[in-house]
Amino acid sequence: MRILILQVAPQTRGRPIPRFDPRLGTLLTLLAERGHELHLIGLSRFDEGRVKAALTRCLPQLVFADISPVCVGAARRALEFLGTREFLPIVAGGAFPTVAPAEALSLPGVAAVAIGEPDATLVTYLERLKDPVAPTAVRGVWLRDEQGLTRPQLPGLVEDLDSLPFAERDLFGYAEWLARCGELEIAVGRGCPQHCGYCSNDAERMMYEGRGVWVRRRSPGNVLDEITVVRRRHATVRSVRILDHAFALDDSWLVGFCEAYARRCGLPLRCHLRANAVTSTRLTLLRSANLADADVEIISGSDFIRNEIFAMDLSNAQIVAAFGELHRAGVRTRAVLYLGSPYESEASMEDTLHLLRALRPARVDVRPYFPFPGTRAAAEPCGSNGWLSPRGEEEYHADRPGIEMPACRPPLVTACIRRIRAEFATTVSSPWWRRLRQAPQHLLKLMRGR
Template sequence: MNILIVQLVPPSHAPDRPRFCHELGLAVAMLRRRNLEVALVAMSDYDRDRLRSAVTRHRPSHILMDVPPHRHTLARHTIVEIAERHYLPVILVGRYATSQPEQAISIPGVTALIRGEYDQALPRLTAALATSDLSPAEVPGVWFNSEEGLVRNVPDKPTADLDTLPHPDRDIFDYGRTVSAEHEAAFRATRGCLNWCAHCLNDWYIELYGRDGYLRRRSVDHLLAEISAVVERYQGIQGIVFEDHAFATDAEWLARFAEEYPRRCGLPFRCRVCLNAVGQHTAELLARAGCRQVDVQIGSGSNFIREEVLTLRTSHNQILNGVSSMKRAGLAVRGMVFIGVPYESEVSVEETLDLVTALKLDEVVPRIFFPIAGTRAAEVCAENGWISGRGEECFYVPRSVLEMPSLPAERIDEIFHRFHALLRSRSGHSLAAWWRRIRKLATQPLHTFGRSRRRQRPRGHQ
């Protein structure tokens, strides 16, 4: 059985360079354990010639796609073309298949999909499709279009011991090109997330598996063994990035990591940190391990939007204290904020600017909010009739697709493009801010200057 993976990469990505994906790499490793032939073709848009060339070269029996939820329109067009021109059945996995299974299984050409984590179910499904010993309808987590109708199977519990899984396959992603372009190697220490953010699809996985035992962590030794193997295999790696949100949430594990990582690897790394789960001890452990930068999600300066709309569950004080702890530990802090979230207004934008200015972050990354189908935030937008006719291409442009009475799309786009200029004006680094200070001083009564100087004299000075 031969499988061809069709990967939809971002438009800004090199159109022919695959993008490393931990889940997909793990699935490929599991399939190759069973001696299946697996190949991959990357496309930033539908490319008929590139797809035909890949099909001719690899002669697959099935197509596998892990569809990004914000590219389901492109995916649908691609799948229909595959079915009509190449007569190949398509298997869908990933977040789109998990959160929108009814829509996904109805696409002409889709023979099956897997809901939830697919590293265990995919090898079983391919074995069932290749032989008559097992029916695809018997594989947990699989939705299958059978002759008797649509079969909807509940998934098994996810793999509890992550150390029993192989390291993700990176060769299929032509990972040497990724290292040459980015000079970093990406890893994950955990699987699962216990946060319930409204703009994320994680709640679908929590509903499938429950909260107990869903967040799992690799041992330090297992993680470092993968890092050592990757650094040795791919030349030119200058830094490491840990992409999981829960990387630094276990203090005992992090203490062990801080002891072993500098000795066994030593490359500088960056990671994500949850501001509602970080203190001075965690920050110091990260610094001791070799962390140089942390990425934090601030979301919004508005408490209502951050805690009620986005349900980030991170308070104003937790943000201030968390960033302060990391800066005291010598870590650079890069923060992400949304522009144009549901119920955004000029007032909430001002609150975001105020908070970001007070934090004095080393880098700020503004993002225009995009309502990903299947998220609770997207449901709020749809219920209020805020989603315009603009398509999923706005996710990458970026442009807002929301027309809200409190903040129209045109104004959201303007704020996004001027965000750093607005920050500079508040921080006093812009020419306009400098001129305003000069004008303020010019209108200040002369006698106040003397008072100001006298107040600054040391106490007791005559």
Template sequence: MAKLLFLQNMDYEFVGPMYISSMIKNHGHECELEIGHETKDFEEIIQQFSPDIIGFSVMSGSHNWGRKIAKKLKKKYDIVTLFGGAHPTFFPEFIKEEGIDYLIRGEGEESVLEILNAIDQNKSFKNTPNLSYIDSEGKSKHNPIRNLRKNMDDYPYPDRQLYQTLDKKQHRQVRNVITSRGCPFHCSFCFEDAMRDLYKGKGKYVRIRDIDKVIDECIELKKNTPVEVIYFADDVFGMNRSWLYEFLERYKREVDLPFICLVRADLVAADKEYAFNLAKGGCQSVFFGIESGNEDLRNQVLKKKLNDEQIVLAAELLHEAGITFRTYNILGLPDETLEDAFSTVELNIKIKADYPWCSIFSPFPGTELSDYAMQKGYLSPTFSVEELDKSFFLSSQLKLPHKKELQNLQKFFQTAVLWPWTFPLIKQVIKLPPNFFFRAWFGIIYFFVYIKSEKRNFWETFKFAIKNYKHVLVKE
């Protein structure tokens, strides 16, 4: 049978590779994963496992690392390289890079299985849907996208054994589960609209799993791993209220593990029982996006469709239910003034955000908001994905009047929200030039907010942070 080896450079369990691994293993193929940073970190497993394909699941930013490793390994071992994930999906011209043989765009379970079946039968797989490659004439070839699988529960449960290499390094008490795929909202800074366009006419985009299957997966996870907290990693958890309330009742009775999830403030505010039902089901913490404290900017530019009243009410209901919450915020947005940025801090203070989180706007080409930034002159019309920072915590790439202050404010955002008495001082400090000490302070506060919001073990997360801090605080 054919063999697939995933390589990645972060000590983290991603759901995508686990779904692909379970799919191909259920059909008799083999799959393993190794985590490392340099080519030497992967040589032993390549020699022992002898894979037919080396796979990379990459986002924009990590694609540079994947490209570098693929190029070196291909020269040494002449193994087929296959890239999937968000970056190849939205930037298929990535196929032109040296060392990259094939891309899979969109959902990859069935296409990867088709490829391995063809390899096993010594047949060509170049007609596989979702596949991109360079043809014999040197032209980029992008195959049609296959229909979305209507029933997500046709897929086997994610292969939790795939990340056994992490078990040797970490006590992973928080594990990811998804109950749905797809998001029905249209935020201008997100790729969801581009994904919907990719799958236009290919089936229902938002799909919610059967309650029985999700409960069964959680029970298996509880039996077979040292899980203590489940993170429901949906784009928006519990979009269907009747599904959610039935699920929560059964989850508490049959699984009875604390969980965390991502919601929307308007969903919480729309039903006073929403937060209390989450709490009764075992929810410890939720995450939701505010993005900007300026309501006009949030709704007219970001297309969030979320007003201040809903945010404030959601916070009140969550506090009453005993659920802590993380807020997502963005600074350095197109049309944002320094006063707008201050209002984002002030709104987080007002709602007493337990775990404020803030990034600098990252202008991913192809999103509506990045197109808007180009039209308004904040961003060069020739800006490309290769110019993006690998981290959205470092600097802004927009031409903004108060760029220095906005970059610095992001470093002190969490401090200002958690200790409001510091905010007047921070307004003065951000006038200084950006520097290492600001980044270091941000790293320390970010670490403590992260472990508390995601219920992580301190020492395990500390080791992870030391090993992976470059992904957040250091430019390429």
């Protein structure tokens, strides 16, 4: 079957879409292995010209739309357009359909929604479509037809992640990405043991309750095999980035990984670290694997927002201590934060600014808070207080939060986001004078091959 895949996701950090996504990449490999012909385009906004060109090039028999919760409007427009030009079956999947399947099924032309981890759902569904007499009901795929809505249970979780093939990368334009920045991205597991109130992890975990172990990790050998395969194909790989937030939370797995990584790769490593999990033992271990960069979610300078609203169990003191440890170990840090979260105020934004000044991260990634559907914070307190913005994702793309609180209007939040981006090196929208100031450092980095 010829399948056109639309990755509808925001363009972050100036990175073009399509953007490598390990979950989608694994699905694409599985579909290719079953003989499907795949074409992938990325959309952060509806672009009629690109959709038309993809239709002409691909002549699809089916469209699969992988939809991010902050691009539902863009997906709606693209699917509407498809509906007016072609009579094509459309299946939706990805983060938004997983947490809001009924809403995804109401998008124009969508006849089926693959929920959760698509390896076990979408692949089987497409196999059934090939056989006109086979029943189409498949675990994890919601359907809408003349009879109404079919909502089958989810299948069990894939427990042995090593049994999955390596993720497809070429369709994402990975050679160009590596030539541009040299950073190989890889996922080492699925699921997360944390319970941050702004994250859809909890919603997914609950959906899968009773269907297997939620937090799973690939074996270190399997991860290193994939890194080796990608490095053999692309001489431009200069560093490795682990995408999982839960990467460093299991000590026994981490020991095995760091040993294998140091022995079989050794390139500068970047990963997520939980500030309350940065211990000197873990840091020594990670340094043995050439840890060079750490992304740390601080989210807010307000202990109240971080802990009472988002249940992160993470104090300012722990954050300060973690950054101190990381800097002493020579690890570059990137602080990740949201502004405009529930109960944000001018005072809490000032607290965030003061905390950042004390932490002195090498880079800051600051975004407006967006209440992702299915997350705890979106329901309580945002939904219950009537704070959800009627303009939804448009706000997020304009650097305004997706909630409106009388005590902290969106323009105040936007101003503070811009202030932080002007004061700190960022991965988003650095002002021209900062980029100019950073140019000699970038040049030095390039000369050192990093």
